[in-house]
Amino acid sequence: MDTQSYKTVSLNAATVKKEWVVIDATDLALGRLASRIALVLRGKNKPGFTPHVDCGDNVIVVNAEKVSLSGKKMTDRVYTHYTGYPGGQRFSTPAEILRKRPAELIRKSVRGMLPKTRLGDKLINNLYVYAGPEHKHQAQQPREIKLNEI
Numbered sequence: 001m002d003t004q005s006y007k008t009v010s011l012n013a014a015t016v017k018k019e020w021v022v023i024d025a026t027d028l029a030l031g032r033l034a035s036r037i038a039l040v041l042r043g044k045n046k047p048g049f050t051p052h053v054d055c056g057d058n059v060i061v062v063n064a065e066k067v068s069l070s071g072k073k074m075t076d077r078v079y080t081h082y083t084g085y086p087g088g089q090r091f092s093t094p095a096e097i098l099r100k101r102p103a104e105l106i107r108k109s110v111r112g113m114l115p116k117t118r119l120g121d122k123l124i125n126n127l128y129v130y131a132g133p134e135h136k137h138q139a140q141q142p143r144e145i146k147l148n149e150i
Contacts, residue, residue, distance in 0.1 A: 011050040016043075018126075019057045020142035022135070025106065026066040028147055030094075033067065034109035036150045041114065041123045045150055054122055060137055061129045065102035069094055079108070103129035 021040060025033055043049050043056035069077075074095045081090045097105045106129050114120040128137065 009048050011048045011053050011055050013053065016053065016055045018055075020060065020137060020140040021057050022060045022062060022142045022144045023147065024063055024133075024144070025061050026063045027068055030067050030069050030105065030109055033061075033147060034106065034113055036147055037061065037106075037110050037127065038113035040145075040150060041110070041126055052119065054119065054126070056123060056126060058126045058137075058140070058142075059128070060135050060142055061103075061106055061127070062133050062135055063131075064106050064129050065098060065131045067098075067102075067106060074098075102131040 023033070023037065037059050039045055040059055041056040043054070046055060049055060075093055077094055079092050079094070079097065081092070082088055083090065094105055097108075107124070107127060110127060111120075111124050114123050128135065
């Protein structure tokens with residue numbers, strides 16, 4: 001027989017090689033940034049992607065306060081949160097969230113693009129978001145990537 005045989009590679013927790021990457025969010029659209037971060041967290045940019053394993057990289061996002069939204073989304077979009085108490089429904093806009101907790105806006109957007117399972121709960125813990133240009137993960141020697149390189 002004169003054919004090539006390919007073997008399907010399935011990764012597991014022991015064989016996954018996790019890296020650290022830095023993404024600068026300055027003047028990037030929130031949705032495009034969040035979808036690319038979710039792709040890297042999930043590991044879909046790697047050749048050995050396995051859907052049920054955490055095979056993605058650890059992502060550090062800096063300058064979260066400089067993320068942009070087009071049009072009137074900064075004031076017209078409304079996020080709803082329920083405290084669990086009667087009358088505890090709270091509403092906030094992206095402008096309010098950026099003013100109080102800039103990292104929360106990116107984290108909320110990325111979480112919505114990850115699986116709604118136990119794996120998604122684990123993957124969101126690999127995301128580190130900082131409002132300014134400094135982060136505390138220099139010891140991991142992260143490599144910087146651009147949004148269009150992913």
